[in-house]
Amino acid sequence: MKLLTHNFLQCHIKGVKNGYPLNIEAVKIEERDADFDPDFLRSMFKRIDWKAFLVGAQALGCAEGLPEAVSEEQLQDDGFLQKFHHALLEVCLEEGSLICPETGRRFPVVKGIPNMLLNEDEV
Amino acid sequence: MKLKELHALMQDIEPFAQPKVQLEQYPTGADIASRMLYTIESMFNDIEGNIVVDLGTGTGMLAIGAALLGSPCVVALDVDADALQVAQDNCEQFEDPLPIDFVLCDVNQLQQQQRLQADTVIMNPPFGTKMKGADMAFLQAACSLGPKQIYSLNKSSTRSHIQKAALKELGCSSAEVLAELRYNLPATMRFHKQASVDIEVDLWRFELPAAAAAAGAAAVKKMKRMTNRMMLDLPGQR
Numbered sequence: 001m002k003l004l005t006h007n008f009l010q011c012h013i014k015g016v017k018n019g020y021p022l023n024i025e026a027v028k029i030e031e032r033d034a035d036f037d038p039d040f041l042r043s044m045f046k047r048i049d050w051k052a053f054l055v056g057a058q059a060l061g062c063a064e065g066l067p068e069a070v071s072e073e074q075l076q077d078d079g080f081l082q083k084f085h086h087a088l089l090e091v092c093l094e095e096g097s098l099i100c101p102e103t104g105r106r107f108p109v110v111k112g113i114p115n116m117l118l119n120e121d122e123v
Numbered sequence: 124m125k126l127k128e129l130h131a132l133m134q135d136i137e138p139f140a141q142p143k144v145q146l147e148q149y150p151t152g153a154d155i156a157s158r159m160l161y162t163i164e165s166m167f168n169d170i171e172g173n174i175v176v177d178l179g180t181g182t183g184m185l186a187i188g189a190a191l192l193g194s195p196c197v198v199a200l201d202v203d204a205d206a207l208q209v210a211q212d213n214c215e216q217f218e219d220p221l222p223i224d225f226v227l228c229d230v231n232q233l234q235q236q237q238r239l240q241a242d243t244v245i246m247n248p249p250f251g252t253k254m255k256g257a258d259m260a261f262l263q264a265a266c267s268l269g270p271k272q273i274y275s276l277n278k279s280s281t282r283s284h285i286q287k288a289a290l291k292e293l294g295c296s297s298a299e300v301l302a303e304l305r306y307n308l309p310a311t312m313r314f315h316k317q318a319s320v321d322i323e324v325d326l327w328r329f330e331l332p333a334a335a336a337a338a339g340a341a342a343v344k345k346m347k348r349m350t351n352r353m354m355l356d357l358p359g360q361r
Contacts, residue, residue: 004196005224012235032220040172040195113207116228123232
């Protein structure tokens with residue numbers, strides 16, 4: 001599971017109001033190459049929640065060089081884009097858990113696949 | 124990439140080892156999948172550069188094809204962990220890593236995943252023969268992902284029902300049948316009496332408002348001018 005996907009997921013248990021972003025407990029991480037596309041990265045930057053992305057990057061150990069706030073110049077800077085690209089698309093959580101910040105409910109990640117199935121009483 | 128190339132790359136995608144009847148797990152063959160995806164990309168450019176969600180990915184056929192056609196981010200969802208295992212193994216067959224993430228989740232629980240937003244949803248959902256209303260549940264879930272366009276395979280017999288629901292209940296700005304296909308299912312399920320079954324299927328394109336860019340609107344107009352029904356030329360389907 002890449003950090004881009006993590007950015008899209010929240011705890012969707014009925015009644016939960018602050019289920020985003022999910023905290024990450026990483027047990028196994030792998031790196032996989034992805035095509036570098038600056039235009040795609042710039043369009044993704046507009047669509048993700050940067051703070052949540054930083055939370056994920058910190059958990060997966062790839063937050064170095066990623067600032068708290070991103071300037072327009074940085075979005076044109078190859079150095080920044082490479083780091084952003086790597087953290088967003090190339091660092092994969094293979095084993096671990098996504099944890100709801102409000103309830104502590106754990107969504108296991110096995111072989112890179114998060115299990116977001118809710119129990120009957122959570123729907 | 125030419126259709127032939129895409130088809131060849133998708134040929135080795137493994138089907139379900141033990142298809143679950145209740146979930147209507149039949150594989151999307153490489154023939155249909157490659158033609159469907161090729162149409163989506165060559166006619167509408169709705170795959171390359173787009174975030175694609177494959178709802179009910181099963182063995183990953185559509186997700187893999189979308190990645191091969193240049194989607195930089197494919198999210199493939201399914202409710203069955205066994206199917207996702209097959210899908211993942213299918214991805215690993217390819218030399219270069221494919222930009223696909225799998226998520227185990229229930230389509231009926233998707234509404235609350237409000238941040239999961241696609242540009243394009245592509246799906247071959249259950250027809251609703253085993254779980255009544257499954258086809259509509261998938262279409263509703265697809266709309267909730269806020270895409271600009273949705274492509275889906277549904278039984279031709281449900282055409283007017285789907286058209287009405289899409290336009291009147293789900294807020295689609297357009298609902299077009301791009302093509303009719305004959306979906307040939309070999310006797311994968313134990314209860315099939317015949318050696319194979321032919322099902323008439325529509326390839327749908329739904330558009331959602333507030334994202335119909337000029338190009339999208341023009342493409343739909345172009346489709347309306349063309350014959351509304353094309354028989355996709357599948358071998359042995361006469």
